[in-house]
Amino acid sequence: MKKILFVASEGVPFIKTGGLADVVGSLPKCIDKEYFDVRVILPKYTCMKQEMKDKLSYVTHFYMDFHWKNEYVGVLYAEVDGVKYYFIDNEMFFNGFKPYSDNALFEIEKFAFFSKAALSILPVIDFRPDVIHCHDWQTGLIPVYLKERFQGSDFYRGIKSVMTIHNLKFQGKWGIREVQDITGLPDYYFTADKLEAYKDANLLKGGIVFADAITTVSATYAEEIKTAFYGEGLDGLLRARSKDLRGIVNGIDTDVFNPETDKNIEFNYNAMNFRKEKIRNKRALQAELGLEQDDKKFMIGIVSRLTDQKGFDLISYVMDELCQSNVQIVVLGTGEERYENMFRHFDWKYNNKVSANIYYSDALSHKIYAASDAFLMPSLFEPCGLSQLMSLRYGTVPIVRETGGLKDTVEPYNEYESTGTGFSFTNYNAHEMLGTIYYAEKIYYEKKREWNKIVDRAMAADFSWNVSAKKYQEMYDWLIG
Template sequence: MKNILFIASEGVPFIKTGGLADVVGSLPKGIDKEYYDVRVILPKYNCMHQDKKDMLHYRDHFYMEFNWKNEYVGILEAEYDGIKYYFIDNEYYFNGFKPYCDNALFEIEKFAFFSKAALSILPVIGFRPDLIHCHDWQTGLIPVYLHERFAGGEFYRGIKTVMTIHNLKFQGKWSIKEVQSITGLPDYYFAPDKLEAYKDANLLKGGLVYADAITTVSPTYAEEIKTPFYGEGLDGLLRARSNDLRGILNGIDYDAFNPETDPYITNRYNAVNFRKEKIKNKRALQADMGLEQNDKTMLIGIVSRLTDQKGFDLIAYMMDELCQDNVQIIVLGTGEERYENMFRHFAWKYNGKVSAQIYYSEELSHRIYAASDAFLMPSLFEPCGLSQLMSLRYGTVPIVRETGGLKDTVWPYNEFEGTGTGFSFTNYNAHEMLATIRYAEQIYYDKKREWNKIIDRAMAADFSWNVSAQKYQEMYDWLIGR
């Protein structure tokens, strides 16, 4: 039996702000229990829902020296879906209304505390991992601390680490002087070949330097981040470590996202009967969202954070022209004010044609995946992306830009070979995006049988966690064995 420990800043079902939580909640369940004992450590945030807090039981507590004082470290535990979770409790650090705040220095202090505490509780809970799987910059100090502070003890010797990059844009950067004071790491670690990057301390960089292996969430993104355009200033380091870097696609939970059993959608359907049954979801959504009632009009769905990364500048540029076509657009999400207002404006201007839902709702997101004919995702960069996987699962044809995980998961339609599960374009260009949407419209309106075959192939694709978990297991075995 091999012991694997996940350490992360969020995880479903306890706390979620993005795709990271889905991975941390789903991947451990996919890993073979016969050979691996997988456990997870998360912070105990005060903003967790009460029903989740009620699942936790007190295990122990102690005081740990951190940032020039003794800090309380409480340990709580819970079991969920056969996985054991531990939570680190500290009122000062985890008391906010949200998991993360806008104060970058406090975030660095909070997750430095979390990283040190996560390693410190291991002898207390009596779990010695063979490998620690760290996620994003919030846990970047774990490989560093293992190398420095915890290296002496017999208990910690030989523990391997994997660092997974979910989004390279976020790195945990601050001035060396303050980070050194908070972490207690000696000068030695703040050199350009370790934690220092462009005169600042960089927590993610520390994790990437000291981890035994690095993964990211799609094979294409693993290649992209070795280039200056996608590398966010760390492309040199990632090229240097390219032998230890691999891309493994995220999956989605095929139980939670299943049009045959989904409790959120109006009418359930499957790969066999979607031709008759899927349309009922569209009718209900059109009625509820104030869109013109018409079975035949192509409905394009968007569920996203409204940010530059997601390609909304392209959409803003082309929205007027797109609305001249015989299409309807529904968008769900929040983000940058200018994009929120842009969609509100077009929903007013093209009333009955555009619906802007500027908030977030899990239920409505499922309804949009089930009701839409196509799903638009023209991202500037996309480490993996989960929305296109959900739309494939629901037989909603994705229209994406070929970047990161989008390129790896959506196979472009080829009318000559009769292949493909969606539509894609290569360059980050608004006219190219519009041309691709119009090509999709043409197939939708003029070649309905072809369109339905695209849906057949989309719904037959397998992006469940089982496939990805297998690849992670191979990597764990390779690391632990060597």
């Protein structure tokens, strides 16, 4: 039995701020239990929902030498969906109303503590993993500590580590003096070939340098991050380690996102009956949001963080023009104030065409996936993206820019061969995006049978976690040898 340990700063169903939590919650469930014993370590945040806290049971506690003092390390345990979870408890680091604070130095101290504690509890819980699978900069110190502090003991010797980059933009950077003081790592580690980057200490860089393998969340993004444009200053290092870098696209939880059983939507449907049933969700959403009730209106859904990364500068540039055509646009999400206000403005200006919902609601997101005809996602960069996978599952045709995971998961429609699951454009250009939306609209209105065939293919695409889990298993096997 091969032993795999996931360490991450968040994971469904316990705590979630983004897609990372979906991966950490879903992937361990799909790894083959016959060959792999998979466990997960998370922080015990005080902001976790009470029903989740009630599942935890106390295991033990001890004191660990960290940042010139003895810090309390509590260990709790829960089992959910057949996966064993351990939680590291320390109220000084993990209290607060949300998992992350805006104080960057405190975040670095907190996750340096978490990384060291995650390694320190292993003998205590009597679990010696063959591979530790680390996620994002918050766990970047684990591969470093594994090679430095813990190599001296037989228990840790030979444990392999994997670093998964979910979004290269976030790296955990601060001044070398402070980071050295917090981590207790010697000078030797703060050189340009290790943790130092542009005169700062960089925790993600440490993880990439010292991990035995590196993955990211789509094959295209794995290529893109080796270039200066997408590489966020680490492209040289990623090129140097390219033989150890692979891209494995994320999956979605096909039980949660299933139009046939989804409790959040008014009318359930499947690939056989969507032609009759899907439209009823559109009517229900038009009524709920006060949009003009018209079956034939081309409804475009957007569920997203409203940030530059997601391509909202393109949308704002052509929004007036887009609203002149026969469309309805339904937006859900929060983010940068200028984009929140931009959508509020267009909701006011084109009230029966645009519905701006500037908050987040899980239930409404499902309704938008089910009701819309198309889903717009013109990202500047997109490591993997999950929204396009959800929209495919609901037979809502994605319109995307060809970058990262969007390029890997949405096959562009080809009218001559009658292939494809969505529409895409190449350049980060507002009018190229607009032209692609118009093209999709034209197919929708003028070639309804072709449109329905696109939906057929979209709903048949398999982006369940099982496909990705097999690729991770191959990598674990390769690492363990």
